[in-house]
Amino acid sequence: MAVATQYATGRRKCAIARAWVTGRAGDITINDQPIEKVFPRLTLRQIIQFPLEIGGVVGQYSIKATVHGGGPTGQAGALRHAIARALVVLNQPLRAPLKKEGLLTRDSREAPGLPFFCVGGMSEG
Numbered sequence: 001m002a003v004a005t006q007y008a009t010g011r012r013k014c015a016i017a018r019a020w021v022t023g024r025a026g027d028i029t030i031n032d033q034p035i036e037k038v039f040p041r042l043t044l045r046q047i048i049q050f051p052l053e054i055g056g057v058v059g060q061y062s063i064k065a066t067v068h069g070g071g072p073t074g075q076a077g078a079l080r081h082a083i084a085r086a087l088v089v090l091n092q093p094l095r096a097p098l099k100k101e102g103l104l105t106r107d108s109r110e111a112p113g114l115p116f117f118c119v120g121g122m123s124e125g
Helices: 042-055 072-090 092-100
Strands: 005-012 015-022 028-030 062-068
Touching (some): 005 072, 015 072
8 A cells, every 4th residue: 555645835934845744654854854953942843743743643644844945933834834734635634623723824924024215225425
């Protein structure tokens, strides 16, 4: 029997995460490195693993992901969004608890842009 793999994209702030969730026990690999090396802070690792904890499927899926753009917090949020979206496709009953926690909704808050008079920098003269 073939193992199901699901791809999903997640976004937060300026960060974009692509995650491949495979239905077999394994670890989380980000940019071909273990999660502990990419996200050394425990809080960021908890953010990433939150969808798995809500669904009660910790350790049941192997996750390979790529993240780029933004900072560490934005990347962790984007990866959480991608994992949640992939889990819903693999396991439909997880949709209700993940949606209740707001994990399927993109956090569209962005850093504010500069005012129009600041774009060119300080004017001389």
